[in-house]
Amino acid sequence: MSAKYTNIEQTRLDKVARLRAQGIEPYPHRVERTHTSAQILAEFEQAEAAGSETPVEATLVGRMRSMRPMGKITFAHLEDGSGRIQIFLRANDLGQEKLELFNKEFDLGDFVQARGEMFRTRSGEVTLKVQDFRLLSKSITPLPAAKDEIVDGEVVQHATLSEPELRYRQRYADLAVNPEVRRIFRTRAALVRALREFLDSHDFLEVETPVLQPIYGGAAARPFVTYHNQLKQDLYLRISFELYLKRLLVGGYEGVYEIGRDFRNEGVDRTHNPEFTQLEFYWAYADYLKVMDLTEQMIRFAAERVLGKHELQYLDHTIRLGAPWQRMELNEGLLEVTGIDIDQHPTAESLASAMRAKGMEPNPNDTRGKLIDGLLGDYLAPTLIQPTFVYNYPRDISPLAKSLPGNPQITERFEGYLAGMELCNAFTELNDPLDQEARFVEMGRDYAQDDEERHPMDEDYLRAMRYGMPPCGGFGMGVDRLAMLFTNSPNIREVILFPHLRKEEE
Template sequence: MNANKSEGNQDNGGDILSQRRRKNQELKAKGVNLYPNDFRVSHGISAVRQQIEQAPELMGPEGPVFSIAGRMMAINRFGKSAFIRIKDGSGELIQAYLQAKALGESFELFKQMDVGDFIGLTGTLFTTRTGEWTLETREFRLLSKATRPLPEKYHGLKDPEKRYRKRYVDLVMNPEAREIFLRRSRMIQAVREFFIARDFLEVETPMMQPVAGGAEATPFVTHHNALNMDLYLRIAPELYLKRLVVGGFDRVFEINRNFRNEGVSTRHNPEFTMMEFYWAYATHADLMALTEELFAHVARVVTGSAVVHYQGHELNFDGEWPKIELLDALVEIGGVDKRLLDDREGLLAFAKENNISVTKTEKLGKVLTKLFDVLVEPKLIQPTFITGYPVEVSPLSRRSDTNPDLTERFEVFVAGREIGNGFSELNDPEDQRERFLMQVREREAGDSEAHMMDEDYIEALEYGMPPTAGQGIGMDRLAMLLTDAASIREVILFPHMKPVSI
């Protein structure tokens, strides 16, 4: 198509919008239905291409008649004829040729169409002199009139904030955005199929809970009028999934939406997707082996390889990943003096010297993990397991048999960020009660992220939960890795943002 004759679609502010609104009113006054719903599509554009690729002899006026529909993305007018390009839900484009002689009165309607309008076309295929497959249009129908113009083709929608706020336009104009969410969909499907193939049962647990539990986070609060009680949007499904293990479901998983009332950043969105699974008669060591298998499998499904390129790094999910204890990582990677590891006051002084924010009232375990977050986490580029977390920061994890101050817990780090958290589950109801009480005291001291007391969950444990291991994996962060996205907003269709007026 001749680009210099292509109809402009640049948004010049209110002028074009006003013109289009006037045009719509004029068309309505002439009896034109701007939004009909009686056109029937026989083929998607990708199906048309597949059929002709398999049988090229079908090309020509005697070939099959196709009825296609989609959004007009470009118009080249030549008086009594025009070439256009339309795109459908497959994301593919096809060219069409329209002539006044063939279309009669409907060509006059076509002359009132704009880039962005949805149309229906019926015709056969032919090849232009440049070798492009083109629909010889026999019937033209307006299906939906677009009032607002799309961004200009060559500049597109580039500003990230505008792209996130107007994702629907982003998906129309930017094939890269579309591909991100196609990959994300394949990723979720691959995760689901992986666990179903291993006899895990997919379940659904409450999103509104009387007690916010399963993680250390500040919850969103809502109110149920009929019951006259406050409820919390879940910060994690963990405690309900473990109730199901108590009930006899030995392998369960849930791909779930969680809500945490925390800051917004390139790594955080207050509403996000997690996958959590629980496996009876397994240990945290079993989880790590399964995690290696899962990540390599999903990477191959989504990208075709277990080696993924992310923000200049080559990440290898294949094989066995390094396992480093948290205390060792602080010394070997973070540069902390080994003699300080059990010296809370010394660590507080070290944190102050290195401008690391740690409050004086925090216990040793939390000081250690905060130092880890700053000194070690950004340096963990290749997939790595960090093990041996302190009991103080692991209220739901089983204690280590060799060191009761630590737990059988690990976190998964890739590209300098946490992707997953797993552990052998604490199934001793008395120990669990003491851990909850410790969290309650921290909550009363002002820590809004500390765990609440959950008496019903303790009662469930008193009925007996088998030895179990469980893990949560951040689906949004995994999607970032598999799509080379620098910000979590790139992989969430509609990320939360302040209103424009604020």
């Protein structure tokens, strides 16, 4: 931290010194508060409507966001967690000296406590007429905000912090200055609450499983590696919760879920952050069709709770969650958009040549499953704007999913798409320990030895499964992506409070 202050900061530090010289502590310990700004507004308007003559008194606190000194009077706005309220200071009430203290030593961004009674100004704004005030915390660095205007009770900003880098690096300043950013994270919290409420009410047990894992698994992704000094052991930050949650079904729970952080050591873009929030649930005695139904219900429930409606406005799209989701078999969907029938191409070589015939450039090292996944991502996914379940995936990219009865090459797996984004992934879970072991071995073969996406063999997981795992359906969803949809955010960084950025220069 540089010891050098800007002119504005130096000016404010001088004010701190002057205040202390007058015996005024700029960072006091105790606060008095009788109402939030929203409470007092409601109370005053109620009293006014009832024709009450009794003065409405209040002690309010908040951050000073505007200040209009006009000689012997001053107007200012305080902002607290519930909104803003105007305060009015008059030399007649406070004395000339006290008013000057406020005008000269208080700044935008300071936290202030003010006591007085409520009234309505000539222009109609409900306002606190201040009888006494106190500094609660001095702001040294000016908030990166330009002036605001209040029109019909709404804060209108004429220019504000907009540089994305500064907004993400100094999220505190972004939040302090941009109320719509505060709103995004309230919506996100409401969304997570709704998901919990839904799963709790369906008798799922919320659990917590290890973030630090000796063997990572449950997804195809490169992990972050760390090290435990005393145990002298490499540990991986989890890339999914799957293998631990399914062990719990072996233990006798019939439904478990976890909402938590996953870590993937991969590229960063508008839909990927190195750490992200995942929701997974596992449901005994269910299959992927039941999970599809539950997914529809869950997303619809969340929309009702959070948005109060069944429609999402996302970028240019209006997404309808009220209707049943479209259900599309993967092979049919791909045939539709690419003209390639993957069922006619049982090998990677055959599929790759069919792709080349269409002018595509498949990666020659990819397995058949990876090629199909590529086609899905490149050609089919972008067309899936309205909610769609794509189902029945090839076995070699679904090592934890149970095959279709009588068709070992296709698994009972689906992914949910909205607005062209992959939102969730689910399947009828493989619970045959011998089949599972064979799949792990296949994965080891199909991936190069040094491909970190390859699934390591998890012997303990197989041991758990050998005790007997009930038939079950499992589900995973990127909560950040759902939050993007619910808040109409084009970038995942808008819904993550402190998104990852490269290290700042010293």
